[in-house]
Amino acid sequence: MNLRKYCFFYKIFLILLGTACVFAAHLIAEEPLRCNTCKKLIPSDREYIVSQNKCYCSRECFVQSLPVCTICGKRSFTGGIYALDHSFFACPECMKKPRCFACQIPADGQKLPDGRVLCPGCTRTAVVDPVRAQSIFNEVRDEMRFSLGIGTNHPIFFSLATPEMLHKLSGTRSNFINEQGLFKYEAEVERVSTRDFLGRKTGETLYKKGETSRIYVLDYLPKLHMQYVIAHELAHDWMTAHYPGIRDPAVKEGFAEYIAWRYNNFHKRSSLNRRIETNPDPVYGEGFRRIRRIAERDGFEGLKRYLEFKSKQNQK
Ligand SMILES: [Zn+2]
Ligand SMILES: [Zn+2]
Ligand SMILES: [Zn+2]
Ligand SMILES: [Zn+2]
Structure with a gap:
C-alpha cells in the first residue's frame, strides 16, 4: 500500500x-x-x-x-x-503525443531506455545521480524534521530505483498504478519469555530486532517532484514509528499525501499541490481530503489523536 x-x-x-x-x-x-x-x-x-x-x-x-x-x-x-x-x-x-512520465503533459520529449518519455521542462532538473539524490534526500529529511515536526532518528536506507525495480519491490500486480516511490519497513520480532526459579513461564515480551527502513524513489524525476515524493515516503516512516499497525490504506496514503502537500506549501509550491488536491483516486485523493479536513478542524494535535485511535484499533 x-x-x-x-x-x-x-x-x-x-x-x-x-x-x-x-x-x-x-x-x-x-x-x-x-x-x-x-x-x-x-x-x-x-x-x-x-x-x-x-x-x-x-x-x-x-x-x-x-x-x-x-x-x-x-x-x-x-x-x-x-x-x-x-x-x-x-x-x-x-x-x-506520448505523455511525460513525470508531469503527464504530452510532449516531444526524450525517450529513456526503459520507454518512459521525459519532457524538456522535466529533463532540466531530472535526478539520476545517486550522490545528488542522497543529498536531496538528506535535505528533505532535515526540513521535515525541523520545519514540519515530522522526524525520526533511525537510519533509513535510500536509493533511486528504475520503474522495474520499484514495481518488483512493491510487489503489486496492477499495471494501472504509476509508482513513484516506496517505503519498506521490515523487522524481526523475537519472543522472550521470563521464567521464575522453577522454570515456569511468567511472562513474554516481544523484542523487535533487525529493524530496517528503506525508501526508494523513481529515477529521472525532476528535483521538486522528487522532493515531495521523498516527503510522502518519510511520512510513512514517521507514521510507522509512532503509530504502527494502521491498515486503512486511505489513512496511510492520505496522511502521506497530506504531509507531501504541507511540504509543498512550506516551499510555496502550490502548483504542485493541485494534482494532490484534485486526485480522484479513492485512496490517495479521498484519503488526502479526509486527513486535511481533520487537521483543519482539530489541528495537528487532533490529527495525532486520530492516528493514535486508528493505531490502537488494529492492535486489539
Ligand atoms: Zn514533464
Ligand atoms: Zn497543441
Ligand atoms: Zn504512499
Ligand atoms: Zn471584440
Whole structure:
C-alpha cells in the first residue's frame, strides 16, 4: 500500500464551430451587446459572432477567446482537453503525443531506455545521480524534521530505483498504478519469555530486532517532484514509528499525501499541490481530503489523536 498513484481524468473541451453562428444584428438588436473579448459595444448594424452564448465583435476577438494549447502554443479551433488539475490544455493534435512520465503533459520529449518519455521542462532538473539524490534526500529529511515536526532518528536506507525495480519491490500486480516511490519497513520480532526459579513461564515480551527502513524513489524525476515524493515516503516512516499497525490504506496514503502537500506549501509550491488536491483516486485523493479536513478542524494535535485511535484499533 505504499504506492503513489495518479489518475488523470480530463475535462473535454469542445468547440462546436457549427454553433458559432453569425447573426445579422439588426434582427435582434434590442439591447446593446458587448464583445466578450474586447468589451466594446457592438453597433446595432454590425454582424457579430455568437459561440457558446457569448458574443464577439469580430473574428479576431472570437479567435482570442479560444484556449491556447500548452504544448504547441497554438489556439485550438477543434476543442481539446484540460487536465483535471489544470496543469495543461492540449489540442487534439498534441494529445496524440506520448505523455511525460513525470508531469503527464504530452510532449516531444526524450525517450529513456526503459520507454518512459521525459519532457524538456522535466529533463532540466531530472535526478539520476545517486550522490545528488542522497543529498536531496538528506535535505528533505532535515526540513521535515525541523520545519514540519515530522522526524525520526533511525537510519533509513535510500536509493533511486528504475520503474522495474520499484514495481518488483512493491510487489503489486496492477499495471494501472504509476509508482513513484516506496517505503519498506521490515523487522524481526523475537519472543522472550521470563521464567521464575522453577522454570515456569511468567511472562513474554516481544523484542523487535533487525529493524530496517528503506525508501526508494523513481529515477529521472525532476528535483521538486522528487522532493515531495521523498516527503510522502518519510511520512510513512514517521507514521510507522509512532503509530504502527494502521491498515486503512486511505489513512496511510492520505496522511502521506497530506504531509507531501504541507511540504509543498512550506516551499510555496502550490502548483504542485493541485494534482494532490484534485486526485480522484479513492485512496490517495479521498484519503488526502479526509486527513486535511481533520487537521483543519482539530489541528495537528487532533490529527495525532486520530492516528493514535486508528493505531490502537488494529492492535486489539
Ligand atoms: Zn504512499
Ligand atoms: Zn471584440
Ligand atoms: Zn497543441
Ligand atoms: Zn514533464
